[in-house]
Amino acid sequence: MTIHRISSDVLTALEHLLGQGGVVADAADMAKYLVDWSGDHHGGALAVLKPASVAEVQAAVRLCGTLGQAMIPQGGNTGLVAGAIDIGTAAHGAVIISLERLNRIRVVDADNFTLQADAGCILQHVKDAAEDQDCLFPLALGAQGSCQIGGNAASNAGGVNVLRYGMVRDLIVGLEVVLPDGELWNGFSGLRKDNRGYDLKQLFIGAEGTLGIITGVEVKLFPKPGKVETAYLGLRSFEAAIALFRQARRGCSDLISAFEIIGAECMDLARLVDPNTVVPVTAPVHVLIELSSGAVVDLRTLLVDFLANAMENELVADAVLAESGAQARAFWAIREGLVEGQAKRGYHVRTDLSVRISDIPTLIARARDFVARDHPGWLSAAYGHAGDGNIHFSVLPPLGLAEPDARTRGAAITTGLYDITNALGGSISAEHGIGRTRSRVYWAGMSPVHRRLVGTLKDALDPNRLMNPGCLFPATETLS
Known part of the structure; x- marks a missing residue:
């Protein structure tokens, strides 16, 4: 990667804006902002800006805009696709704008079932603030102790509860966004239903910081x-798992x-983290099913009766219900x-695939056959959120294979x-x-x-292409 340096004059101006x-x-202090969670991607930055207020975000964006300086918004940096680090796509270097100091829970409105928070709030803190008011914020991710709500x-995050509550896009009532020119758009209203024309917040959800900074x-x-009732099941095939899901939905x-x-x-991967892991069942396919309801529903009986019927019909081979x-x-x-x-095992192919729910068994079968036939010695690992068609199909290299060779084959x-x-x-x-x-694929x-529509949006909101260049769209491509 080309090393770029920030001028002393620009550094002084930024320090004046953002304070101590x-x-x-x-370089040493920036290091933690320049590598993603997986450790697969390392980047560079001219500087890391850490505004402590929305006004400071606006000031930093205005100054960077005046200087023609590329900006990369960064939250908890727990992403897996290098969306928040520059891996060489910003031609003259970029500054990272970290939201970690914007970390207040602003309002919890239990009567109207809404919560407002700074973008830099850790997801777990948002969930805890909701729980303190006897409410639930259902977004559940493995990184929830470090990822940020902004x-x-x-990134329009998903997680294990999408089946019932939807993606983040479905959970957001409003956004506040600093636009590429430094202006602030306040899209808060607290309204569940608001049919006044364009739903502008949807432009920024999933835009990965390319149109503004949330x-x-x-x-x-x-x-x-x-x-809440949880059961761990053993099944004979992925076809059986999808058939079980169809019955469970009804x-x-x-x-x-x-x-x-x-x-x-x-299972062997889980044991790399905890060698004492006890797997409740022995079967080709494992299923975790969770039901939740109000206190008046006899949820246990519902789940027990459903699983008893599934076992009687030989759809489920084994089942263990959580007793606590x-x-x-x-x-x-x-x-x-x-x-x-x-991650402990090292570099591996990590995918995040989505197909129609009924196509999940076909996807996994074809992917396994492909790896076994064309890449012998590599280990396939299939798991995911079957209820919404999302399969994480990973492929791990043979132990001892040199990482450069593994990455080429990967x-x-x-x-x-x-x-x-x-x-x-x-x-x-x-x-x-x-x-x-x-971005290229x-x-x-x-x-x-599709390209024309995307390019039109980008040109309208970020005509100077300073917001997260190289993310979502290849930096060298003409968008429209």
Whole structure:
């Protein structure tokens, strides 16, 4: 990567705007802002700006705009597609604008089931603030202890509860955004229904910081469930898992909050994190199902009766119901541990695929066959949010394979998996976004009309192309 340096005059001007602690320019101090969670992607920056107020964000953006300086908004930096770090796509270097100091819970309105927070609030803190008012904010991610709510909005995060509550796009009531010219758009209203023309907040949700910097988020809250029931199941195939899901959707209706499927090959990955992991069942496919409801619903009986029928019809081979909250957390620790276990093992192909729910077994079968046939020795690991069609299909290199060789082969494997997904009419990104690592394949797959619409939006809001260059759109492409 080309090393760029920020001039002393610009540095002085930024320090004057943001005050002590508002600008980080020392290479060692910037290091934690320049690598993603996976450790796969390392970047550079001229400086890291840390505004402590919305007004300071506006001031920094205005100054950068005047100087023609590229800006990269950054939340908790827990993304997996290099959306918040410059991996060489900003031609003359970029400054990172970190939102970590904008971390206040602004308002919790339990009567109207809404919450307003600064964009830099850690997701777990948002969830805790809701719970303190006997409410639920249902976004649930493995990174919720460090990701930020503004980044969740910018990337349209998903997680395990999408099946019941939807993506972040479905959970947001309003946004506050600093536009590329430094102006502030306040889209807060607290209204669940507002049909006055364009829904402008949707422009910024999932835009990955390419159209402006989200500084505040207003989200929907829900009544805190009075009962939660969790079961860990063993099934003979992914076809059986999808058949079970179809029956669960009808038999348990909208009380299902999560339905996760896991290939048995993933259990060894979970044990890399905790060698004492106890897996409740032995089966080719594992399913985690969670129901939640108000206290008056006999949720336990509903789940028991549903599973008894499924076992009688030989759809489920084995089932263990959580007898306590601690046991339910142990079940979920397996699902969370397998992700961390992949990271502990080192570099691997990580995908975030989406197909129609009925196509999940076909996707997994074709992907496994492809890896076994064309890349012998590599380990396939399939798991994901089956209730919304999202499969994380990972492929791990043989132990001992040199990382440069693994990365070269991994690029070819990724292309093959994308081809399989596209053939099924699916998406290469279900919830992680596009970032920089997927921008070229995303752009190449667009129709001319799609490109024109995207380019029109970008040109209208960010005509100087200073907001997160290289993210979402390849930096060298003409957008319109």
